[in-house]
Amino acid sequence: MGIPGHDGCHYDLQGYNRLGEKVFRLIARDFYKSTDTSGISSPDIKSIFFTSLQKTTIALVFGKTEQIVWQNDTLGKSLLNYFYLDNSIYGNIGSYKISKDTLFLNFNSPVYAVKMSYLPNGYYNGSTMVYQGPYLKNSRGVGMLSFYNFPISSRPVTNNNEIPREYKIYRNFPNPFNLSTSLKYELPENSFLRLDLFDSRGVFVKNLINKEHKPGTYEVRLNAENLSSGVYFIRFRANNFKQTLKIVVLK
Secondary structure (H helix, E strand, C coil), X not given: CCCCCECCCCECHXXXXXXXXXXXXXXXXXXXXXXXXXXXXXXXXXXXXXXXXCCCEEEEECCCCCCEEECCCXXXXXXXXXXXXXXXXXXXXXXXXXXXXXXXXXXXXXXXXXXXXXXXXXXXXXXXXXXXXXXXXXXXXXXXXXXXXEECECCCCCCCCCCCCCCEECCCECCCECCEEEEEEEECCCEEEEEEEEECCCCEXXXXXXXXXXXXXXXXXXXXXXXXXXEEEEEEEECCEEEEEEEEECC
């Protein structure tokens, strides 16, 4: 990634020279005890998660504390349009921010996707022109590895400064929904939480959560890829507290 002169299969002379330089650093490190080791490997995605309950910002963490660099537009194309949600959705990213090894993407409206991909399969969106950039790179110009359908984590969002006063489970949003929906809940004390999904006949479908929680506010995402259209129920049980919610899947 990030090497110039690619024609969809091969590189031109400049591209192969650049590729040779990058590979040489790795060989020199692994076989000849080179001390030139900082930033010579391609950044690789480690985790993707929402940073708030509003679902308007997603964080992409690459690890190794490398400084991620955002490349300016190439051929009039913005990198904002080459991150894909659920394989094919793009164009909803309004801005970005970088903090060392983490990229924050700010969306124009809430996002309810469960997977993200980086870079197209070969061509610019809506075009037959081979993709030539822009790319994400590190501070030494090494391109970040592309990725496909990397899961967006339903990472719990907690506020350590405010402990809820009571058990509470909020209506899922969106509802009805197609691919996925999110459910927020609050726990006032240490609780063993179990969330189960049932169909309209009351038949158990699957377990969503079954573990101990500390006091706080949390969020879980329900993926409906394997669910058919219809009415379902989520049963929430935490210590002695119980509540049931109705959800609707429309496909």
